[in-house]
Amino acid sequence: MTSNTPSLPDQPLVAILDDEAEIRLMLSEALEEAGFRTQNFARATEFEAALKSTTPDVCLVDLGLPDKDGLALVHRLALESGAAIIIISGRAQVQDRVTGLELGADDYIIKPFDPAEVVARVRARLRRNRNTAKSSNTARFNGWTAHFDSYVLVDETGNETPFSHAEGEVLRLFLESPRRLISRARMQEILGGAAGESFDRAMDVRISRLRTKLREDPKNPRLIKTIYGAGYIFLGEVRWE
Amino acid sequence: MTSNTPSLPDQPLVAILDDEAEIRLMLSEALEEAGFRTQNFARATEFEAALKSTTPDVCLVDLGLPDKDGLALVHRLALESGAAIIIISGRAQVQDRVTGLELGADDYIIKPFDPAEVVARVRARLRRNRNTAKSSNTARFNGWTAHFDSYVLVDETGNETPFSHAEGEVLRLFLESPRRLISRARMQEILGGAAGESFDRAMDVRISRLRTKLREDPKNPRLIKTIYGAGYIFLGEVRWE
DNA sequence: GGCGCTTGTTACATTTCGTAAGGAATCCGC
DNA sequence: GCGGATTCCTTACGAAATGTAACAAGCGCC
CATH class of the missing domain: 3.40.50.2300 (Response regulator)
Structure with missing residues (x-):
């Protein structure tokens, strides 16, 4: 990469x-x-x-x-x-x-x-x-622990869920900028996809899959919030370590 | 340690x-x-x-x-x-x-x-x-609680009503300037629309939908009051927390 | 090749939100 | 008060944006 x-x-x-x-x-x-x-x-x-x-x-x-x-x-x-x-x-x-x-x-x-x-x-x-922006490989947020070196998500009971590289890119982007709006354009730019293409559903699918792994309620997502017409915002208290 | x-x-x-x-x-x-x-x-x-x-x-x-x-x-x-x-x-x-x-x-x-x-x-x-999550994105006013992180309105009985981003923009604008006249011009500026001709009506609709969620009586609005020919005024005791 | 995993694509369901249209409220001059 | 004009409210509709399930292509591994 x-x-x-x-x-x-x-x-x-x-x-x-x-x-x-x-x-x-x-x-x-x-x-x-x-x-x-x-x-x-x-x-x-x-x-x-x-x-x-x-x-x-x-x-x-x-x-x-x-x-x-x-x-x-x-x-x-x-x-x-x-x-x-x-x-x-x-x-x-x-x-x-x-x-x-x-x-x-x-x-x-x-x-x-x-x-x-x-x-x-x-x-x-x-x-x-x-201090908080220095890159590290483990982040804790709202009961979850994301290990970016081993590509594993751990919940509060110690249950492990692997996540893929693409999911990790999105998750990392969110965790590096919690509580702030991340525009769709910026996301595609950083994730290296074909920017500006109007038919890029790939981003939505990535988000969707990530939401599933985070066990988000589709009707009421708590962590990854959609801002219609603008982008996404990750709500959560992140601590890198 | x-x-x-x-x-x-x-x-x-x-x-x-x-x-x-x-x-x-x-x-x-x-x-x-x-x-x-x-x-x-x-x-x-x-x-x-x-x-x-x-x-x-x-x-x-x-x-x-x-x-x-x-x-x-x-x-x-x-x-x-x-x-x-x-x-x-x-x-x-x-x-x-x-x-x-x-x-x-x-x-x-x-x-x-x-x-x-x-x-x-x-x-x-x-x-x-x-990196606190609960600071300054929740507002209480007249029995309501608006959570801008989860986009939910809670009434005094704990009943939850989700609101959309556009509705939230209007609501936040009101909650930031309670008891003060908010002109339509300023509202359009802040809500980001290029001042279109018939864009006025979009604003009306936003307000209308917000009023519905706040269960305003159309004949006697208590919170969002219209100032004919000028704009709106939000009456309410707001406390951000 | 066959299997499993990842990831993009397609297709369709759902949500959001502006626009149009009709009606109600308000203001103004009389 | 009384038209008439203006402004505003509300409902309905539709275009665009988004969610997600299902499928397919690519890749590594045995």
Whole structure:
């Protein structure tokens, strides 16, 4: 198997969402200086469109966006993406900070800010995330244990179920990005299939077979949830070890 | 070998290390009010001794300790313990914050602080570290409970009604901004549709279907109220958890 | 070759969700 | 109040998306 994943490069990707070009520039310069890749967006709609094809590691979001409610965006990001979210805002009240953090932001930086501190805080977020992102061969989730070296699934009673390579690819993809939406396009891209083909039922079948092995209730799947028209989302608490 | 069997996670434990009794009290009161367990330490030596027998989930560390170099302690904690580290310090210079974060702290709060913000930041750290599933994707409102992870609505008698992704988008939008007018334009933006001509009707239908699931009386909607010519307003006491 | 396993393909059932159409509610000017 | 126009609600329908069982092709192993 030589399917490397060139879509997951080494340098962490930081998305910057701010309507002021000056601030975008300041941030992206500081971050690139520090070795990160950056993506700049002036509008939430552009940002959301880009999210469908890229997966930033950290999102810097200005709350004072003209075209959308920033807090709602933060909340959705927190739920659907695995990225760390840092709010940048001119609103300095404690209540603003508290609500921002409660809605799922990982940090809250007040304008005016020092780029060096932003870089330090981005690093702090990545440090935590990277710990869990290191690849290993065993993952535990919701009573299950997946061994990717021996291709075996073990339930809580110790019962073993083998899984195939194709099933393992899908499972691994899910386990590496729990609780975040995985688009169908991205899945096909990473799983190396013929992308863009409209008649690719293979993906559905893989999911279906994986669901069977995980003993999902077809009417009410608990772990692998379908998002109609978008993709799938894996719900579950994953611990790699 | 530590016994890693946190099958039923207790309340998270927060260690507070500060030489001022007043601040310790303020923090521990706020944190316990928020449902955390706390441990208070006035000196680094006591704190380190306690670390041999307990494993806090978050450490709040004041840098201005008399008996040790706080930064060195932070660094050691970051390397050796899995706990999240939040520095609390009176030193407000950017350089102080940067070095604190670079040494492994997850957050840096400047004195004087508001206890509510500290609680929010502690929660933010725990959310990430535990990869918790139950944080912030469940909302309670007026007898209903909406589970956005399993896409299920539960009424007060425990009766379950599944809802689709599109319905969930609308519902989440409402729950994120209760008691506030939500214009149709904004709704269309957030729900991602290119503002089509007859796309308005799709929105109506979504609302209608959602109302049905919420068992709204068409003549007297209690939760989703229509503002003729403007948009909708969601009336309800929402609590995210 | 024959057997077992994996995996893609096909075919059909089911779900989701936008669109159309008719009716009800609301607003406005009189 | 009273048309009339606009806006909104609801039902029904159908196109598209998804689930999955059954079949077939490919592959390794004996």
